[in-house]
Amino acid sequence: MTTLVLEKIWKEYGDQIVLENIDITIESGSFVALVGPSGCGKTTLLKMLLGEERPTSGRILLDGVPLKPEPDWDRGVVFQRYSVFPHLTVLGNVLVGREFEKSRFLGRLFGSRREAAVEDARTLLKSVGLADHENKYPAALSGGMQQRLALAQALMRKPKILLLDEPFGALDPGIRAEVHALMNQLWVEQGITVVMVTHDLSEAFRLGTRVIALERRRNRPEEKERYGATIAHDIAVWPPKKQTKLNGSAIVTATPPILAADASAAVH
Amino acid sequence: MRIINRHPSRGLYVLLASLPFIALAIAYGIGSYQRLSINPADKILPSITQMMTAMSELMFVQDKRTGDYLFWSDTAISLWRLACGMGISIAISLVFGVAAGFIPWIRALVKPFVEAFSLIPPITILPILFILVGLDEASKITLIAIGTAPLMLRAVALAVEEIPHEMIVKAQTLGASTWQMITRVVLPQVLPKLIVATRFALIPAWIFLVSAEAIAAVSGLGYRIFLVRRFLSMDVIIPYVLWITLLAWLMDICLAMLQRRLFPWFQPESKS
Numbered sequence: 001m002t003t004l005v006l007e008k009i010w011k012e013y014g015d016q017i018v019l020e021n022i023d024i025t026i027e028s029g030s031f032v033a034l035v036g037p038s039g040c041g042k043t044t045l046l047k048m049l050l051g052e053e054r055p056t057s058g059r060i061l062l063d064g065v066p067l068k069p070e071p072d073w074d075r076g077v078v079f080q081r082y083s084v085f086p087h088l089t090v091l092g093n094v095l096v097g098r099e100f101e102k103s104r105f106l107g108r109l110f111g112s113r114r115e116a117a118v119e120d121a122r123t124l125l126k127s128v129g130l131a132d133h134e135n136k137y138p139a140a141l142s143g144g145m146q147q148r149l150a151l152a153q154a155l156m157r158k159p160k161i162l163l164l165d166e167p168f169g170a171l172d173p174g175i176r177a178e179v180h181a182l183m184n185q186l187w188v189e190q191g192i193t194v195v196m197v198t199h200d201l202s203e204a205f206r207l208g209t210r211v212i213a214l215e216r217r218r219n220r221p222e223e224k225e226r227y228g229a230t231i232a233h234d235i236a237v238w239p240p241k242k243q244t245k246l247n248g249s250a251i252v253t254a255t256p257p258i259l260a261a262d263a264s265a266a267v268h
Numbered sequence: 269m270r271i272i273n274r275h276p277s278r279g280l281y282v283l284l285a286s287l288p289f290i291a292l293a294i295a296y297g298i299g300s301y302q303r304l305s306i307n308p309a310d311k312i313l314p315s316i317t318q319m320m321t322a323m324s325e326l327m328f329v330q331d332k333r334t335g336d337y338l339f340w341s342d343t344a345i346s347l348w349r350l351a352c353g354m355g356i357s358i359a360i361s362l363v364f365g366v367a368a369g370f371i372p373w374i375r376a377l378v379k380p381f382v383e384a385f386s387l388i389p390p391i392t393i394l395p396i397l398f399i400l401v402g403l404d405e406a407s408k409i410t411l412i413a414i415g416t417a418p419l420m421l422r423a424v425a426l427a428v429e430e431i432p433h434e435m436i437v438k439a440q441t442l443g444a445s446t447w448q449m450i451t452r453v454v455l456p457q458v459l460p461k462l463i464v465a466t467r468f469a470l471i472p473a474w475i476f477l478v479s480a481e482a483i484a485a486v487s488g489l490g491y492r493i494f495l496v497r498r499f500l501s502m503d504v505i506i507p508y509v510l511w512i513t514l515l516a517w518l519m520d521i522c523l524a525m526l527q528r529r530l531f532p533w534f535q536p537e538s539k540s
Contacts, residue, residue, distance in 0.1 A: 052437060073443030082432035085439075087456040087533050096452065097442035107448040137533040150438075157442050 002028045002063060002160040002193050004049070009058035010228070011044055017228035018044050022058070024212065024231070026161075029243050031187055031194045033208030035201060040214045040229040042197045046165055049195060050075055062160060073101070076159030078167045083150035084138045090149055091134035094121040097157035124152040127189070128182060144175035148182060155190060164196035168203065180206055184241075191243050211235045314503040322503035326492075338492065343511070346489040349405065350470075350477050353412025357473075358466060360413070361420035362458075368421070369428025370454055371446070379425065386418030390472075391479055398484060408480040415476040416469040423465035427458045460534040463527040467520050474516055 009022040018041040026032055034042045047053040048060060051070045060067045062074060071077070084093050098117040099109050109117055125131050128148040138146055147167055154162060168176045168183075184207055187194060198204050204211045215232035216224070276284055300313040314322075326339040334341075368378040393414060397407040431454065439453045481490030489512055496504045527534070 050437065050441070071437050071440035073441060075441055077438060077441045079434040079438070082434035083438055085435065085453060085457075087531070099452070100439075100442050100444040100448050104445065105447070107444070107452045139533060153438075154441070159441065 003061075004161055004193070004195070005059075005061040005064075007059045007061065009045070009048065009055045009060065011041065011048065011053070012056045012228075016225050019055075019214075020228035020230050022214075022231060024234075026193065026195065028193055029191060031207055031209045031241070032196070033204035033211045034195065034197045034214065035199065035204045035211060036214035036229065036232075038199065040216060042214050042229075043165065045214070046163055046195065046197045049161075049163055050077060073097075073157050074160045075163055076154035076157060076161070077163045077165065078147065078150045078154055080166045080169050083167075084146055084153060086138050089135050089137055090125065090130055090141070091118065091121055093138065093149055093153050094124055094156050097153060101157065121152075121156060124156055127186065128152045142175070144171050144179050147171065147179055151183070151186060155186065155192070159192075161193045161195065164194060164198075166198055167196070169198070169200070176203075183207055188241075188243050205237055208237055209241050211237060311500045311502055314506070319503045319507050322501065323507045326504065342487060342489045342492050343515075345487045346477060346481065347515070349408050349481075349488065350412065350473060352405075352409040353477070354416065354466065354470070354473055356409065356413040357417040357420055357469065358462065360417045361424045361465070362462065365421045365424025366428055366450060366454055366458060369425035369458075370450060375425070378421075382418050382421055386422065390415035390476060394480060394483065403484045408477065408485065411476045411480045412473050416473050419472070420462070420465045420469050423468070424458055424462055427461035427465075428454055431457055460527050460531040463523050467523050470516060470519055470523075474512065478512070 004024075004026040006022055006024040006026075009019060010017070011019040022045065024032075034045060036042045044053060048055050049067070051068055051072065054069055068074075077083075085096065088096060095109070095114075095117055096107075098120070099107050102113060102117070103109055122131065122134070125134055128151055130145060130149055130152065133141065133145065138149065141149065150167070168179050171179060180203065186192070187207070196204075196207065211233070212231055213233040213235075214229045216227060216229045217232075218224070218227040296313065300315050303310045303313050304315060323339065327337060330336065331338050364374075364378055364382075367374040368382075369375070390411060394407070394411055397410050397414075401407050401410060435453065436449065439449050444452070477488075478490030478493070481488040482494040485491040489508055493505050493508050
């Protein structure tokens with residue numbers, strides 16, 4: 001069980017207030033989609049969750065303990081680009097997390113320990129549909145396949161929380177729908193907790209159990225600097241999606257019209 | 269059609285590529301023939317046969333004083349110096365380049381110093397080296413290392429800094445320590461670029477080698493060229509220059525092949 005709590009988070013760069021008064025409690029197993037117009041600080045918020053940036057004030061607690069101020073294994077991540085290592089094969093990319101964990105000095109596994117890790121990696125590769133490509137280098141994969149590989153790589157390390165930074169933003173629409181289905185299936189089957197930053201509202205509602213819209217309350221040029229973005233809408237997606245059940249079992253992802261209108265109002 | 273949009277066919281490309289070489293050879297042949305027909309003892313533009321005679325003496329006849337086959341012993345000692353110098357330079361650039369590119373504290377410590385150091389024209393250090401380490405092998409090897417290491421170190425540090433930040437964050441989220449990131453993420457991505465840097469560094473390395481040999485040595489390709497210059501022996505100098513060029517070219521090709529074989533995943537952005 002994992003609970004992520006953001007307590008009164010403020011972020012300022014010099015005089016510029018980026019985020020103000022962000023209070024979120026993320027329950028175990030939820031899929032939170034962070035949406036908002038560009039420049040509203042949603043990526044900054046994700047960077048704080050990663051540990052790349054620190055809040056100016058406020059605390060972030062993972063299971064009641066303050067986050068380490070640097071990225072670590074408890075928070076997995078998939079970026080839009082550069083999420084996999086170009087010099088490792090598909091299998092090597094998935095294995096590497098286990099190798100970092102189990103082999104502190106060499107960073108490589110041998111013998112039976114490697115075989116066990118390879119078995120786990122193959123299971124994951126199968127679940128993301130890359131079982132037939134394990135000896136290829138990422139350069140030989142399409143964009144969608146690279147992102148699926150990045151997901152498998154992140155899940156191999158069993159992070160407490162998975163952070164996604166517009167992971168499907170660069171994909172073609174057809175491929176994106178495919179990866180969405182896979183993402184949903186992974187979330188259902190693996191029981192993971194996810195925070196995803198996206199600017200795509202339909203993606204947010206299709207995948208998320210909860211959509212949080214960030215917005216600047218005051219946007220006039222003379223006020224812009226002194227007012228940061230804050231939570232404008234916090235929407236529980238209806239009908240609720242359930243984990244540990246296979247995808248497709250009557251999980252309707254259509255967005256009720258009133259919520260869609262509300263959310264688009266939040267963004268525009 | 270604009271000329272920038274016209275591309276030669278494969279055969280035409282080969283012809284165009286070989287044209288300057290053929291033109292130079294023909295021009296030399298004519299010049300040599302004219303000078304030799306006026307004065308058969310002329311030494312400035314020797315004929316191919318004269319060069320072959322001179323070279324066969326160096327290649328296949330034992331030197332009376334040392335018992336060596338001079339051409340081959342010159343080649344061996346020069347390559348040895350070059351290999352030692354470049355080896356030191358590669359080791360230094362790899363250790364300090366990766367550390368400086370990856371660890372902010374070491375970057376602060378190393379980078380400004382190396383940048384200042386690389387501004388010193390290496391050849392001006394040669395007298396200092398002669399005084400400090402003597403006239404034998406050490407001074408020549410050190411000159412090559414000093415001349416190429418700062419260049420390569422900066423290339424390696426830059427290659428480390430060019431690794432996308434996302435990838436380093438990703439490695440950390442997979443639980444990697446700094447050491448694990450260096451060995452499993454940074455080094456493998458830097459090695460192909462180290463080979464590129466080595467190919468570039470070989471050009472000044474040859475210059476420093478030949479200069480050092482010309483100034484103080486009793487053997488080596490550079491020594492021989494500057495020795496026979498006193499007798500206007502163009503029949504030795506020209507083949508030696510061609511030989512050095514050939515060696516440099518072969519090294520470059522071998523390194524390029526090595527890079528493709530060892531790092532199939534690496535595709536340099538620019539055409540070679």
